Amino acid sequence: MSDLSLYRSGHLPPGFFARPADEVAPDLIGVTLLVDGVGGRIVEVEAYDQDEPASHGFRGPTERTKSLFGPPGRAYVHRSHGIHWCLNLVCGREGRAAAVLVRALEPTQGLEQMRARRGRDDPYLLCAGPGRVAQALGLTGANDGYRLDAPPFELLLGTAETDVATTPRIGITKAAELPWRFLDAHSRFVSRPRRRS
DNA sequence: GGTATGATTGACT
DNA sequence: GTCAATCATACCA
16 A cells, blocks of 8 residues: 555545555544445444454454454454444455444445434434444444445545544553544544543 | 353433 | 443353
């Protein structure tokens, strides 16, 4: 990956995900994520890597994490707390567990469909949080392993520069100090405001 | 086999 | 702020 600006307002360039997750993650802020034409602009993500204990891949591949260890550019959709689904975008190379968790979108397309799926009207509660994102986009474990460069998925580069802030990750107890949460510094659609310093 | 723990959310005090 | 929901996985016996 060299110059993203060459691809502005188009699809993601080939090889975009074939990099370490903490390099891919900030580049995803401002990218539009759609599933069957419904979705919005990514404003918050977190990176996870096999070598740190917060990663689902830390203890090696399992039935649940096989797509996480698969080729980059695919979805890894896992259940959280037995209730919610969370969408990850697989990075790195096959055989290595690296992924970016999509934590929040600014809803831009298919608002009514997302409201119906979420059972809520407030646009700030449609996609603010990983479980909410998956629910709004209609994603479940059935979508685990799907390619991200083919329908129903679509990823489009943003057209404007985005100010990316970096903070520790949320909701984990291991490797909690790693600064691998990336967010649009000015967006109101993030799951939680930037941590006070 | 039993128990503890989540990459969370929504309801409630 | 606290806490239950709900289940696959991890870890210990």
